[in-house]
Amino acid sequence: MKNQQKPIITVQNLVAQYGENVILDGVNLEVFKGEILVVLGGSGCGKSTLLRHMVGLDVPRSGNIIVDGIDITNCNDADFKTTLRKIGILFQSSALFGSMTLAENMAVPIAEYSDLPKSVITDLIRMKLCRVDLSEFENYLPFEISGGMKKRAGLARALALNPEILFLDEPTAGLDPVSAAEIDNLILQINQSSKTTIVIVTHELFSIFKVAHRVIMLDKSTKGIIAQGDPQYLKDHSENKKVKGFFNRESSSGQLSETL
Amino acid sequence: MKEYYDIFERDDGELIVRLKGRLDVKNAAAILQTLSSEVKTRSPSSLVVDIDQVTAFDDYGALILFELKHQLPLDNGSFRIENVSSKPEEILAQINFDEQEKYAIPQKKRAVNILVRLGDATIxxxxxxxxxxSFIGSVVLSFLHVLFHPKSLRVDDTIDAMEKTGVDALPIVALISFLLGLIIAFMSxxxxxxxxxxxxxxxxxxLAMTSELGPIMTAIIVAGRSGSAFAAEIxxxxxxxxxxxxxxxxxxPTIFLTIPKILASIIVVPLLTLFSNLFGIAGGLVVGVFMLGLTPGTYISQTIETITLFEVLWGLTKSAIFAVLIAWVGCLRGFQTRGGAAGVGNAATSAVVTSIFLIVLFDSIFAVIRSYWR
Incomplete structure (x- = not known):
């Protein structure tokens, strides 16, 4: 259904390497406009590495990453900045600035990239915090709020400029089921109301079935994608042992010996 | 910006704003700038916003509506949005549009009485x-514990701290002391x-190097290098x-983290001071030989004649005390850290400032003791 659409992110033959250690070897991937794509896989398979490359934090050893028509592995600074303006990122640790209140955290990108007067920005931040249900906490410092609230605040900051593409690194990891469900609902809401393309890195099975339009699964041994498609279909029909094991939470002794 | 809205005024004073086109993040600032001032100058009693022809709407669009609402007089203005299709309605509901005012009341900063502030600061x-x-107590108890249970001392950590505090600091201590010796000789x-x-x-x-400047300069360098590092690490x-x-x-945690650092500092800071004395004297020697026409022999014999063993030991004792102060304050500030990255920065700063203050304070105390001693 999505395949007729134009891809907004295209990853071509991506090779990612830290030092001598090759993490991803020849990954090809297309992310389509308006979809929620979940990148999954076991620990250490390169999920976060893929994400870091897609947002330009790490430079690939070879291959191209085209985000909305601009190849971010090979472009000038102005084009790169335009691309960054289109994306929002929620980091695994939320990465809120510890010395600033939640409102100040959100004001950083808004004040930099828009011409709104200060009082209007304050109103906007209140609306945005209200959207993630944090309206009463605008003057709190990050270390004064809980982990789930930090994630929501990080999400609100990632959404500050209404990005076209949203990257979420483990948005529900380490949260209680209720907080995780709240985040999942927010993700769906954002995707529906603004047609935002969302790329999520996670291994929370429950979230995957709830939000994913499409999943891709990475694996450590092949250093690439071993499966992609609808999560329910993969769970029911995949022949691949690792994919089956992942969705059914089975530990296979073969996988263990491989990682050791 | 006229292409984004039309304004009509009805006979009964109602103002109608018909918004069109894209009401989103790209246009919001520009639309707001002209539109809100225009509405404000007309100061209508009631305002109707028609968003039938809006093609794109996000929370920045909602922001425009919110700011328009706020141009009305607070008590008796009526505000209405017309022709809301399903998508804007959803967004307005998500941000709780009708309830926004209750958040928008500016929070006044409480003016705190000066007596209360004074009391707070004192507490x-x-x-x-x-x-x-209590940290002094904890350190002393931990030292006693280590004394009676030598196995609980973390030897590897101590040696590591000795390397970082001592060996790694030697080049900078040597250079600064050499230049200091040069300067004193030159000035005098x-x-x-x-x-x-x-x-x-x-x-x-x-005399200046062994009894005063050697210990003090070394202590200040160690405070800047290692005291801050202890605070940041912990x-x-x-x-x-x-x-x-x-x-x-x-x-x-005190035995695990503090004792190795204090012990390492007590051992290496006096050694660094010894090097500092030597390099300071060498700096003086360079000035003496090349500018004052003294021979190296006379310079050295005059030096040996001046310094007594007591003088050197006195300096080294002081530097051992300084070492304890630096490591103690560094660890203390580390344990007191609160908050995030900024908290660590404050701890490191405070460690350096406090230890330099204590170094100078204790040096003055030593000077007083000395003057009564002999």
């Missing part, structure tokens, strides 16, 4: 002092030359709950 300082004293020679007393430059440099561990992890594993 904070007393708390700080209490923590300092200007005065002493007038009396033909060039030879006493050697005495002056030797502060970061505190923030990431590593200290709590140690505690729950049954370790005493």
């Amino acid at each position: 904070r300082h007393l708390d700080n002092i209490r923590f300092m004293v 020679s200007i005065q002493l030359q007038q009396f033909g007393a060039n030879i006493y430059v050697a005495s002056l440099v030797a 502060g970061t561990m505190k923030i990431y709950e590593e200290i709590d992890a140690l505690f729950t594993m049954g370790f005493n």
Whole structure:
């Protein structure tokens, strides 16, 4: 259904390497406009590495990453900045600035990239915090709020400029089921109301079935994608042992010996 | 910006704003700038916003509506949005549009009475002092524990701290002391030359370095290099709950983290001071030989004649005390760290400032003791 659409992110033959250690070897991937794509896989398979490359934090050893028509592995600074303006990122640790209140955290990108007067920005931040249900906490410092609230605040900051593409690194990891469900609902809401393309890195099975339009699964041994498609279909029909094991939470002794 | 809205005014004073086109993040600032001032100058009693022809709407669009609403007089203005299709309605519901006012009331900063502030500051300082004293107690108890249970000393950590505090600091201590010796010799020679007393430059440099400047300069360098590092290391561990992890594993964080650092400092700072003395004297020697025409032999023999063993030991004792102060304050500030990255920065700054203050304070105390001693 999505395949007729134009891809907004295209990853071509991506090779990612830290030092001598090759993490991803020849990954090809297309992310389509308006979809929620979940990148999954076991620990250490390169999920976060893929994400870091897609947002330009790490430079690939070879291959191209085209985000909305601009190849971010090979472009000038102005084009790169335009691309960054289109994306929002929620980091695994939320990465809120510890010395600033939640409102100040959100004001950083808004004040930099828009011409709104200060009082209007304050109103906007209140609306945005209200959207993630944090309206009463605008003057709190990050270390004064809980982990789930930090994630929501990080999400609100990632959404500050209404990005076209949203990257979420483990948005529900380490949260209680209720907080995780709240985040999942927010993700769906954002995707529906603004047609935002969302790329999520996670291994929370429950979230995957709830939000994913499409999943891709990475694996450590092949250093690439071993499966992609609808999560329910993969769970029911995949022949691949690792994919089956992942969705059914089975530990296979073969996988263990491989990682050791 | 006219292409984004039309304004009509009805006879009964109602103002109608018909918004069109894209009401989103790209246009919001520009639309708001002209539209809100236009609405404000007309100061309507009631305002109707028609968003039938809006093609794109996000929360920045909602922001425009919100700001328009706020152009009305607060008490008797009526505000209405017309032709809301399903998508804007959804967004307005998500941000709780009708309830936004209750958040928008500016929070007044409470004006705090000066007496209350004074009291707060006093309590904070007393708390700080209490923590300092209890930390001294904790360090002393830990030292006694290590004395009776030598196995609990973390030898590897101690040696590591000795390398970082001592060996790694040697080049900078040597360079600064050498230049310091050079400066003292040079400055004093200007005065002493007038009396033909060039030879006493050697005495002056030797005495100044061994009893005062060697210990103090070394201590200040170590405070800047290692005191701040101790505070930052322990502060970061505190923030990431590593200290709590140690505690729950049954370790005493003071024995685990503080004792190796204090012990290492007591050992290496006097050694660094010794090097500092030597290099300072060498700096003086260079000035003496190349500018004052003294031979190296006379300079050195004059130096040896001046310095007594007592003088050197006195300096080294002082530097050992300074070492304890630096390591103690560095660890203390680390354990006091709160908050995030900024908290670690504050801890490191405070460690350096406090230890330099204490170094100078204790040096004055030593000077007083000395003057009564002999």
